[in-house]
Amino acid sequence: MKYYLVAGEASGDLHGANLMRALKVADPGAEFRYFGGDKMQQEGGTLVKHYADMAFMGFTEVVLNLNTILRNMKTCKQDILEYQPDALILIDFPGFNLKIAEFAKNKGIKVCYYISPKVWAWNQKRVLRIKKVVDKMFCILPFEVAFYKSWAMDIDYVGNPLLDEIARFEPNPTFQQQHQLEDKKIIALLPGSRKQEIERLLPVMLSTINNFPDYQFVIAGAPGFEPAYYAQFNGGQAVPLVFGETYDLLHHAHAAIVASGTATLETALFHVPQVVVYKGGTISIAIARMLVKIKFISLVNLIMDKKVVTELIQEDCNTELLTTTLGAILDGPARETMLLDYKALADVMGKPGASERTAELITKFLKNPIAD
Structure with missing residues (x-):
């Protein structure tokens, strides 16, 4: 047919x-x-x-x-x-x-x-x-x-078809060596796949780097964009960038900052503690706040019907709050609680x-x- x-x-x-x-x-x-x-x-x-x-x-x-x-x-x-x-x-x-x-x-x-x-x-x-x-x-x-x-x-x-893709995933054992990554825990940056969200979110994500010198930040690039496009947001810093290897990145990540969307659920299913971020145009957000009638924007929280991951939306998506929220899930009780909630989420999601x-x-x- x-x-x-x-x-x-x-x-x-x-x-x-x-x-x-x-x-x-x-x-x-x-x-x-x-x-x-x-x-x-x-x-x-x-x-x-x-x-x-x-x-x-x-x-x-x-x-x-x-x-x-x-x-x-x-x-x-x-x-x-x-x-x-x-x-x-x-x-x-x-x-x-x-x-x-x-x-x-x-x-x-x-x-x-x-x-x-x-x-x-x-x-x-x-x-x-x-x-x-x-x-x-x-x-x-x-x-x-x-x-x-x-x-x-x-x-x-x-x-959920994400379960199919994740079940099919086989980790690349040389991922870190191939990308010449340092011997530090990785914080994955997933700024989205659309030009507007990358340009609004990636600069804020990158602004936290100096606050976490013991960690290595790695950007997940989206199809259709070139390395030079991402380089303009780095402020002269050498930030590793990977294309087509987001699951390998999540497999190795200790934590992540993720644009609201499907990637938040993928990150949770890889059991990577995360902060969810979102920024839209001023008028778009104003309209959305009048029309949208849901408590959360991330799929993780929506499916669990409670706050599992912190969502930093619009004006809350700033360097100070992002630094504080990310720091809280790198170790300690907040991280452990999130990982337990991820296990419950996996049960709800079912099988591939x-x-x-x-x-x-x-x-x-x-x-x-x-x-x-």
Whole structure:
């Protein structure tokens, strides 16, 4: 069968690649065309647009880049029509993907949505729209089942695909030597995969270096950026930078500073104590604070429904608070408590296999849509 996938950021590229791999097992004749990234491209098929040209963070950023977004949307719609897939598989990225879902549904194309939009966070009535334009919804967070049920919508809970990727990970025994890292404990810096968040967060992360002379800071670089781009934020300091080896970095890290997003959950599943940081545009944050109705922004805290990791948001994301918060989790009671909470989180998350379960459900649905 022919599958068209749309992923608009790094995490979607990761999950899309795992799903493609599983679909090739469930459907040996699978063909792929997609908006995605390097990981999906490694699985074959045709990459139409890289997510590096698509990901814009925040309300004002979307407005400022509206022409680019509209062009990308037009390209996607035209390409889907020309390809005529058996199924459109949308991966998170709701601002873009829900519009693509509506278009495809109106054209008679079956729509599967993998990784639910965060409709539980704000404007919950969007569920009514999802019910109209999505044929099958596959969720990866445990609490989403009850949420959708409260809106009389049945969904499939498949587990979390991060568990698949982490289970597949094999540590590189020469990681530290290859990158000429010092014989010091590592503090990993994960400033995100989008230009706006890197530029807002990395300078603050790096501003704490001199406060921890006994540790070595290492930056996890995102696909689509060059070393020279990151060097501009270093202030002349030689800060190691690694690309495509974030899991190796987390495997060796003693602690981490992490941009809010999927990486916070990955860091927790690697049992690395962390501080979560987030900065958005002033107008975007003001709007978000009026609309968003959740207690936390990090997936770790949301899943556990309590404060496990400290979140430094907007004005709280500064050198002084970051230094204090990071220092508290390098050793002592705060670190031990967080590690215990991570163990409980791992139990809640369950076992690997989300990609395989989703692939099986998609192929089953396509073979017999009436039964579902």
